Amino acid sequence: MNPIRRRKIEAEAVRTVAMMILSGKVKDPRVHMVSVHRAEISEDGKNMRIYVTAICTPKKQIKVLAGLNSAAGLFQTTLSEKLSLRIAPRIQFLWDEEYIQSLDESLRLTRKPTHPD
Numbered sequence: 001m002n003p004i005r006r007r008k009i010e011a012e013a014v015r016t017v018a019m020m021i022l023s024g025k026v027k028d029p030r031v032h033m034v035s036v037h038r039a040e041i042s043e044d045g046k047n048m049r050i051y052v053t054a055i056c057t058p059k060k061q062i063k064v065l066a067g068l069n070s071a072a073g074l075f076q077t078t079l080s081e082k083l084s085l086r087i088a089p090r091i092q093f094l095w096d097e098e099y100i101q102s103l104d105e106s107l108r109l110t111r112k113p114t115h116p117d
Helices: 003-022 058-070 072-083 097-110
Strands: 034-041 047-054 090-095
Touching: 003 034, 003 047, 003 072, 047 058, 047 097, 058 072, 058 090, 072 090
Parallel strands: 047 090
Antiparallel strands: 034 047
């Protein structure tokens, strides 16, 4: 797949999934307060990973991912229609640990060290 087309599909996937969640098109009660960060489509265009986070406990994290993965068919259909894809990529939602680690690192760097006087 052309790298430029691939990036365009990934960007549109993030935008579309986020809008569908925010607009309430996903009726699953487990899916709420989800932030969509990035998408990666395979070279052949058959698989797509979408990375998300949410402010929740680890127990709820599993439920959020289960809710999103159960609605993957809705996302697949919408994306393939919107982008006129011949093959609808199989979508898998994953927790974005890289994003969380980058936030932790940013917070660590911006905190002022406390010096006892």
